[in-house]
Amino acid sequence: MKRKQWYKDMTFYQIWPRSFKDGNGDGIGDLWGIYEKLDYIRSLGVDGIWFSPLYPSPNADYGYDIADYYNINSEYGDMDIFQKVLDRAHELGMKVIMDLVVNHTSDEHPWFLAAKKDKNSPYHDYYIWREGKRDKDGMSHPEDAKKNPNNWDSLFEGKAWEYVEEVDEYYLHIFAKKQPDLNHDNPAVREEVKKIMRFWLEKGVDGFREDVITFISKEEGLPNDYVMPAAKGLGYYSNGPHLHEYLQEYRRVAEEYDCFLLGEAPQMTPKKALPFIGEGKEQDLDMMFHFQHMEADCLMTDYLQLPFNLRKMKRAFSSWQNDLEGKGWNALYIENHDHPRIISRYGDEQYRVESGKMLAAMYLLQKGTAFVYQGQEIGMTNISLPTLEDYKDIQVKQNYNTWKGLFGEKKAMKLARKSCRDSARTPVQWSAGEHAGFTTGTPWFVINENYPQVNVESQLDDEDSLLSFYRKVIAYRKNPVIRYGTYWELEKNHRNLYVYERSYKGKKVLVVCSFTKKPVCYALPEGWQSPNVSKVLGNYEGREDVLRPYEVAVYEKA
Numbered sequence: 001m002k003r004k005q006w007y008k009d010m011t012f013y014q015i016w017p018r019s020f021k022d023g024n025g026d027g028i029g030d031l032w033g034i035y036e037k038l039d040y041i042r043s044l045g046v047d048g049i050w051f052s053p054l055y056p057s058p059n060a061d062y063g064y065d066i067a068d069y070y071n072i073n074s075e076y077g078d079m080d081i082f083q084k085v086l087d088r089a090h091e092l093g094m095k096v097i098m099d100l101v102v103n104h105t106s107d108e109h110p111w112f113l114a115a116k117k118d119k120n121s122p123y124h125d126y127y128i129w130r131e132g133k134r135d136k137d138g139m140s141h142p143e144d145a146k147k148n149p150n151n152w153d154s155l156f157e158g159k160a161w162e163y164v165e166e167v168d169e170y171y172l173h174i175f176a177k178k179q180p181d182l183n184h185d186n187p188a189v190r191e192e193v194k195k196i197m198r199f200w201l202e203k204g205v206d207g208f209r210e211d212v213i214t215f216i217s218k219e220e221g222l223p224n225d226y227v228m229p230a231a232k233g234l235g236y237y238s239n240g241p242h243l244h245e246y247l248q249e250y251r252r253v254a255e256e257y258d259c260f261l262l263g264e265a266p267q268m269t270p271k272k273a274l275p276f277i278g279e280g281k282e283q284d285l286d287m288m289f290h291f292q293h294m295e296a297d298c299l300m301t302d303y304l305q306l307p308f309n310l311r312k313m314k315r316a317f318s319s320w321q322n323d324l325e326g327k328g329w330n331a332l333y334i335e336n337h338d339h340p341r342i343i344s345r346y347g348d349e350q351y352r353v354e355s356g357k358m359l360a361a362m363y364l365l366q367k368g369t370a371f372v373y374q375g376q377e378i379g380m381t382n383i384s385l386p387t388l389e390d391y392k393d394i395q396v397k398q399n400y401n402t403w404k405g406l407f408g409e410k411k412a413m414k415l416a417r418k419s420c421r422d423s424a425r426t427p428v429q430w431s432a433g434e435h436a437g438f439t440t441g442t443p444w445f446v447i448n449e450n451y452p453q454v455n456v457e458s459q460l461d462d463e464d465s466l467l468s469f470y471r472k473v474i475a476y477r478k479n480p481v482i483r484y485g486t487y488w489e490l491e492k493n494h495r496n497l498y499v500y501e502r503s504y505k506g507k508k509v510l511v512v513c514s515f516t517k518k519p520v521c522y523a524l525p526e527g528w529q530s531p532n533v534s535k536v537l538g539n540y541e542g543r544e545d546v547l548r549p550y551e552v553a554v555y556e557k558a
């Protein structure tokens with residue numbers, strides 16, 4: 001059966017529920033708040049919503065540690081309001097995809113509670129357990145990292161192993177201690193995953209974003225890692241030996257429902273991705289969230305901070321555009337709940353609106369299915385809090401300690417502020433009113449103090465606002481040149497400009513982006529001087545031979 005390709009011209013809006021909109025006054029975003037705002041979301045022109053996890057969770061990693069796959073977190077609502085949101089979104093013409101987090105569960109999930117109590121429980125083998133290295137006396141010494149089953153690091157908290165006395169074994173946790181890794185080599189676990197998928201698909205959801213799905217198959221024998229200086233183990237669980245096989249099993253469920261599958265894939269390159277997303281018989285995923293373009297100012301997703309390098313960003317975007325052409329489909333994003341705000345990173349807070357518009361057109365006019373993250377459309381920026389304790393994100397705490405050891409406290413705090421995921425997780429700024437219109441109660445987290453200037457209400461009816469610009473660019477994505485056209489990069493080595501052309505059936509679109517506040521002389525390329533060229537989108541009036549700060553101009557040629 002040829003699968004439908006309805007996802008190809010879509011733009012999704014991502015909701016991180018805790019900070020989207022509070023509907024019941026307890027200070028925490030929820031499904032009642034989301035219900036209120038569905039018309040707003042639709043008014044952006046998007047055709048789908050991706051929900052970050054809505055399931056019950058102790059929130060060690062804000063929902064990415066799931067304690068029950070078949071329910072809604074009571075902080076966010078219940079199944080009735082979820083169904084209401086889902087049905088209304090469908091009525092408005094929007095698809096809905098859920099986050100499927102199955103590389104790990106919460107340590108409070110009943111499977112893990114049974115697994116850690118009793119080696120003979122059928123749930124024990126749902127997780128990855130190993131004995132520690134023992135002393136001559138046969139004792140294991142959990143407090144001694146040298147006794148860990150191998151030398152792998154956790155990406156969030158120390159080493160990747162945690163000792164459990166009841167079973168005298170260690171369990172693997174690539175993320176936090178409270179996120180034990182599931183054992184997908186156990187067929188019973190894979191059956192559970194399929195059951196979870198079916199449960200939500202039966203309710204009517206349209207697909208899944210699969211969290212760190214490329215980590216689910218670990219190298220046999222879990223060998224020590226003598227290659228990586230940090231994040232030891234990554235090479236042994238990223239794109240592991242049975243990944244394709246397991247993804248195929250999950251894919252078959254997706255095919256029963258013609259649903260959409262998007263896999264999160266850290267450390268991915270187009271070459272490595274094609275075996276999984278290449279269109280054809282053995283395709284596993286419709287597309288991947290890859291990270292290369294998000295590492296133009298850092299390495300290893302914010303771990304090592306570097307100055308912004310436009311050429312690095314362009315190389316990443318262009319290689320995914322070119323290498324997937326005619327073979328696979330791209331996912332386009334520049335923000336989500338895991339990265340600081342893009343204007344604070346690749347743009348300029350002094351030119352918040354100009355650079356925000358430029359960044360919007362820069363990625364949304366490439367080929368692929370696009371994602372806009374809550375608050376991105378109004379140009380929310382990073383926060384800066386006084387102390388580490390003011391931050392909530394588990395990842396920044398570990399990074400801070402490493403940085404403190406390397407560079408001292410002051411610099412460590414500076415890096416933490418710059419890179420922290422919390423900057424993307426402050427409540428959405430709906431108005432200039434109390435608590436930015438997010439809640440009538442006490443907000444669960446700080447609100448960015450720029451909310452009186454940066455909020456939805458003030459931008460809604462302003463033709464020149466960033467919000468209005470997002471609407472225009474999202475609408476323009478329906479142009480067949482943007483949906484189907486080939487991609488061609490110009491000015492490849494330019495330090496400040498990103499210029500590309502899209503072509504389809506004799507029609508062309510040219511996107512010119514300046515990444516600097518300095519004026520840049522730029523003449524349109526050959527063939528773009530003719531009278532049948534018109535400017536269709538831009539963040540400044542008219543056209544000059546010198547590009548203005550963070551100017552973006554989009555031209556069309558028939």
Ligand code: NOJ
Nearest residue numbers: 061064101175211212338
């Ligand atoms: C990726 C998610 O997007 C992130 O928020 C989470 O912390 C990790 N996976 C672990 O689930």
